[in-house]
Amino acid sequence: MYAQRQLSYAPTPYSYTPTSTLSATINLDEELKLTSTNAERDLYESLAEVYSIITTLEALEKAFLKDSIGEVDYTETCSRLLKQYKSNLADENVGRAFGDLETFKKEWDLECPRATERLRVGLPATVEQPTHRAATATTGAAASLIAAVTENFITFLDAIRIGMVSKDTLHPLLVDTITAVNKVTDKEFENKGKIVNWLITLNQMRASEELNQDQARDIQFDVESAYYGFKATLE
Structure with a gap:
């Protein structure tokens, strides 16, 4: 009696009936792989390490400004983080994917002004200004x-x-x-x-x-x- 009218909005989840073909292609217990090769995995692990170094360095700089860490421990930790940062970026593939610090920060929404300055200088604050x-x-x-x-x-x-x-x-x-x-x-x-x-x-x-x-x-x-x-x- 009434003609069926096409709905203009998206169907609710309850109105969706999966087909047997689609259901057969999805295994919810299967592990999702983010990389397909060892080289890709190593690259992403290195970039993750760089991200961790930057955020750790930001926290370290804040702690030093608040006198929450002594000069000796700060200098040793900061020097180690700076060396690890340079070591990771020395790899051509990592350096190419990283680009530069400002690009990396923008891509991953990083707010780290103190770490940025420390990486620019390349020295612990205790060495720069004893x-x-x-x-x-x-x-x-x-x-x-x-x-x-x-x-x-x-x-x-x-x-x-x-x-x-x-x-x-x-x-x-x-x-x-x-x-x-x-x-x-x-x-x-x-x-x-x-x-x-x-x-x-x-x-x-x-x-x-x-x-x-x-x-x-x-x-x-x-x-x-x-x-x-x-x-x-x-x-």
């Missing part, structure tokens, strides 16, 4: 630390002079230098800040990248000046 009091120069321990600083400065400058100007050579040498300096003194001296600036510059380069001739001359001059400035604090 707050502890160093040993006095009259102790035997301090004399040993001063000798280590001198050795680190000389090693770095020798590397520059013989043309070793790649990021993966210079960055760890300069990290060792500023770390050794901070064990002796927390005083500011000529060009100390430039060492940190060079560390940031090197940190943002790819491992295979090299300083050009002008940069090599500039960093040699700045580090030599910083060495003389350091020595002046001991007089």
Whole structure:
């Protein structure tokens, strides 16, 4: 009597009757695989590790600002996280999928301003801006630390002079230098800040990248000046 009218809205779940063909193709007990190859699995595991490192670093920075963690534990943990971050991204496939930090943060909706700054600098806050009091120069321990600083400065400058100007050579040498300096003194001296600036510059380069001739001359001059400035604090 009445013509059947097509409904304009979606049917309710109760109005749906699965067909035998479709039902036969779905096994609710079957494990869902997110990857089809070992290479894909390794890639996603590495990206998950990078995500974990970033969020952990954000929490660590907040804890340090609140004095919830001591300087020694903070420095050790932060240094380890930074190394793990760089190690994961050193893989070409991971680095390509990661893109850059800002892209990765946007894709995964990450809000981590403190971790972002720490990754940009590439150094723990205690190394970038030391707050502890160093040993006095009259102790035997301090004399040993001063000798280590001198050795680190000389090693770095020798590397520059013989043309070793790649990021993966210079960055760890300069990290060792500023770390050794901070064990002796927390005083500011000529060009100390430039060492940190060079560390940031090197940190943002790819491992295979090299300083050009002008940069090599500039960093040699700045580090030599910083060495003389350091020595002046001991007089």
